[in-house]
Amino acid sequence: MNRLLFLALLLIQQVAFAQTDTKDELENLLSQEQKPVKEFVKNAFKSSRVINGHSMEFIGKGVLDFRILHRFGALNTGWRELFGLDQASMRMGFDYGISKNLTIGIGRSTFNKEVDGFVKYRIAHQHKGLKPIPLSLIWVSGMTMNTTKITDSKLNAFENRLGYYHQIIAGRKFGEAFTLQLSPTFVHRNLVDLPVDNNNMIALGVGARLKLTNRTALILDTYPILYGDHEGYNIFPLSIGFDIETGGHVFQLHVSNARGMNEKAFITETTQDWTKGEIQIGFNLSRVFTIVKNTESSW
Amino acid sequence: MKKVLLSLLVITAFQVNAQKYLTKSGTIDFLSKAPLETIEGVNKSVAALVDAQTGSLDFIVQIKSFVFDRQLLQEHFNENYMESTKFPKATFKGNIENMKSINLTKDGEYDAITSGKLTIHGVTKDVKQKGKLLVKGGKIVLISNFSVLLADYNISIPGAVKDKISKDVKVNVKCTLDPIK
Numbered sequence: 001m002n003r004l005l006f007l008a009l010l011l012i013q014q015v016a017f018a019q020t021d022t023k024d025e026l027e028n029l030l031s032q033e034q035k036p037v038k039e040f041v042k043n044a045f046k047s048s049r050v051i052n053g054h055s056m057e058f059i060g061k062g063v064l065d066f067r068i069l070h071r072f073g074a075l076n077t078g079w080r081e082l083f084g085l086d087q088a089s090m091r092m093g094f095d096y097g098i099s100k101n102l103t104i105g106i107g108r109s110t111f112n113k114e115v116d117g118f119v120k121y122r123i124a125h126q127h128k129g130l131k132p133i134p135l136s137l138i139w140v141s142g143m144t145m146n147t148t149k150i151t152d153s154k155l156n157a158f159e160n161r162l163g164y165y166h167q168i169i170a171g172r173k174f175g176e177a178f179t180l181q182l183s184p185t186f187v188h189r190n191l192v193d194l195p196v197d198n199n200n201m202i203a204l205g206v207g208a209r210l211k212l213t214n215r216t217a218l219i220l221d222t223y224p225i226l227y228g229d230h231e232g233y234n235i236f237p238l239s240i241g242f243d244i245e246t247g248g249h250v251f252q253l254h255v256s257n258a259r260g261m262n263e264k265a266f267i268t269e270t271t272q273d274w275t276k277g278e279i280q281i282g283f284n285l286s287r288v289f290t291i292v293k294n295t296e297s298s299w
Numbered sequence: 300m301k302k303v304l305l306s307l308l309v310i311t312a313f314q315v316n317a318q319k320y321l322t323k324s325g326t327i328d329f330l331s332k333a334p335l336e337t338i339e340g341v342n343k344s345v346a347a348l349v350d351a352q353t354g355s356l357d358f359i360v361q362i363k364s365f366v367f368d369r370q371l372l373q374e375h376f377n378e379n380y381m382e383s384t385k386f387p388k389a390t391f392k393g394n395i396e397n398m399k400s401i402n403l404t405k406d407g408e409y410d411a412i413t414s415g416k417l418t419i420h421g422v423t424k425d426v427k428q429k430g431k432l433l434v435k436g437g438k439i440v441l442i443s444n445f446s447v448l449l450a451d452y453n454i455s456i457p458g459a460v461k462d463k464i465s466k467d468v469k470v471n472v473k474c475t476l477d478p479i480k
Contacts, residue, residue, distance in 0.1 A: 025348060026346055026347070026348040029346075030323065042377070042378070061370075063370055063371075176384060214378065214379040214382075245375075245379075246457075246460065288370075288371050290368060290371075294366065294367060296366065297364045298364075
């Protein structure tokens with residue numbers, strides 16, 4: 001009797017053992033020879049721009065991003081101007097992803113009839129796993145050209161139309177919901193309006209994103225000016241907005257005191273004052289087209 | 300008595316050494332056909348394990364390994380629909396119910412009745428499905444085509460894209476498994 005009991009126990013044990021063994025066997029087999037991979041952080045921002053300024057995000061290889069930025073007039077213009085909705089200013093542009101880490105773009109703004117172009121390169125990409133890097137580092141350089149008529153013939157030279165900006169973006173996605181980036185930016189204008197204006201300016205961009213739902217997020221984009229501002233004239237740009245994603249579009253609705261839609265313009269030419277209600281509603285619309293088919297997974 | 304014990308041990312030992320088949324590079328693709336848009340994703344690193352003795356069948360599918368022609372779709376798939384950081388993998392744990400009637404030593408095509416638990420997007424459902432099992436030169440090929448109703452797995456489609464994403468998605472499985480030595 002004792003022996004039978006012993007045997008029965010042994011059998012039960014064996015069966016139980018066999019069951020737990022097969023249950024996660026596949027998982028064990030996989031983890032045995034799994035090499036650590038780089039798990040890149042994605043969707044730090046929904047768009048390649050925070051609102052006005054560049055974000056740490058890239059559009060991806062072979063992707064063409066058609067961007068329409070639209071700014072209405074100032075809210076404090078009152079009901080006769082329908083709180084600014086009667087006026088409009090825009091920038092139309094194309095960005096193209098040459099590789100995962102390299103994007104070029106051109107655009108033209110109605111504000112100052114300005115054409116701008118830029119190159120954006122990712123030096124480091126935040127990732128977990130193999131040799132983790134805690135933040136992303138991006139370098140951006142751009143050039144702007146004013147194409148308005150210059151009435152003063154003494155100043156009518158090609159180089160007087162040009163401006164440049166260089167920027168380093170250091171950003172980190174903290175968990176799923178929050179992203180913060182700092183982007184020190186240097187702007188140079190070959191020609192300025194007044195003798196007291198400085199040709200060189202430095203601003204420290206701050207961009208943040210707080211994810212609300214899977215398709216919406218709150219965004220902040222501001223560029224406090226550290227050096228070179230003409231006091232009483234330059235006001236630092238501050239934009240607060242809302243990202244909405246619908247299929248192939250990213251729609252960014254925001255309020256801002258900045259009229260300019262390239263780095264040179266919004267850093268050096270923002271004169272509207274939030275505290276006086278000189279802000280406007282604006283939106284950015286982004287539509288992407290796949291030029292080269294994607295072959296890479298999201299790892 | 301000792302003989303019984305011995306034979307029992309031998310049987311158990313045999314069970315443990317029973318032939319198993321494994322792949323880490325199986326293919327699963329899916330197709331969403333909606334009035335305005337057809338979306339296709341392909342995953343070529345699906346892991347699958349078959350135990351010939353018990354008939355147990357397991358799949359592990361890494362969600363991030365699905366590749367789409369359009370990167371934005373891939374991003375949305377991971378971020379908005381499958382939430383791949385929260386639910387990194389889909390799994391199937393079950394059995395080939397008619398394993399006994401399949402002769403793995405003889406090349407041929409067999410019907411395989413599978414049943415088990417399918418987990419997608421953190422939701423587990425009992426499923427039963429008929430598929431094909433091909434035996435080819437010592438390897439086995441699993442083929443199955445079925446539909447997944449997104450709502451069953453708490454994957455919601457926002458109103459704005461309801462004409463672009465199908466409510467049920469066609470899934471095709473094709474995995475070639477090699478015997479484990």
